[in-house]
Amino acid sequence: MNPITRNILTDPRIVKSVRAAASCLPRPVEKWLQFEYCILKYTKQFIDAGYRIEHTSKGFRISGHGMNIAGPSAQAVHIAKEVWIDGIYDFRMGDAPLTVIDIGFNTGTTGIWHAVDPMVKEIYAYEPFPTTFEWAMRNIESNARAKSKIKAFRYGLSDRNIPELILPYDKDLMGNQSSITERQIDNFGHRQDYEIIEVRRASEVLGPIFKACKNKIAMKIDCEGAEREILPDLAAADLLKFVTAIIMEYHDGKFLDLMRTLIENGFETKRTPGFYKDSIGMIRATRRQK
Numbered sequence: 001m002n003p004i005t006r007n008i009l010t011d012p013r014i015v016k017s018v019r020a021a022a023s024c025l026p027r028p029v030e031k032w033l034q035f036e037y038c039i040l041k042y043t044k045q046f047i048d049a050g051y052r053i054e055h056t057s058k059g060f061r062i063s064g065h066g067m068n069i070a071g072p073s074a075q076a077v078h079i080a081k082e083v084w085i086d087g088i089y090d091f092r093m094g095d096a097p098l099t100v101i102d103i104g105f106n107t108g109t110t111g112i113w114h115a116v117d118p119m120v121k122e123i124y125a126y127e128p129f130p131t132t133f134e135w136a137m138r139n140i141e142s143n144a145r146a147k148s149k150i151k152a153f154r155y156g157l158s159d160r161n162i163p164e165l166i167l168p169y170d171k172d173l174m175g176n177q178s179s180i181t182e183r184q185i186d187n188f189g190h191r192q193d194y195e196i197i198e199v200r201r202a203s204e205v206l207g208p209i210f211k212a213c214k215n216k217i218a219m220k221i222d223c224e225g226a227e228r229e230i231l232p233d234l235a236a237a238d239l240l241k242f243v244t245a246i247i248m249e250y251h252d253g254k255f256l257d258l259m260r261t262l263i264e265n266g267f268e269t270k271r272t273p274g275f276y277k278d279s280i281g282m283i284r285a286t287r288r289q290k
Contacts, residue, residue: 096215101219111140112140128155157200175224210243240267249274266288272284
């Protein structure tokens, strides 16, 4: 990448100006500009890491290292970069057989990445939004190892059972969709559709899996605020004792209670501040050695 291109893509003043200009355009043009900018921004990183990224009629496809995934939006490209290049959900569990719980499966990016690890024996994945789930199932079907390891369920997890919730949905922001009704804000002013989802009580769903599991259990939790319902429910049911490691994205700056719950249940925790004045960040928790 030449210096001029690098400056265009990384200078925060230029990035801010591009985003401001895009927001003034008609929605289809804005979406196209954001997508093209994201592809351009990350192409070299994907290529340097041994991946191929290409346009398709419905968005993009990334392939390499025995994996491939398709998605519809700039945000999906960004998520793939975070998971496949940055390794934000790398549990680093060594040679121990592992069962992964993927809460907030999205289009399957993280689950497919874990599935190529020979020490990951099975993956339980939960995604409540039907359109997002359809993308995930197509991605699973195109990855042989993922197909053999991932058990995917089209419902979300919570601290209660709700058979039907009607919520706003935007396929260009699949990673922002939440089952928490108070988080149903107008994301950048372009909500377009609604979807009907189901959520089930986490302790009732995961309890039988945890108790029957012979492997170490690692949890990836990225569910746009529902972590504040899921983690206390698992703690109240005394189920966190079965878990060895958790990597979780927190939202709305609400991390103290989550970290307190983890510490009280035998975990060492590390928080990494993230975006939007620390509204979003990561918590990595590993079980304390006795």
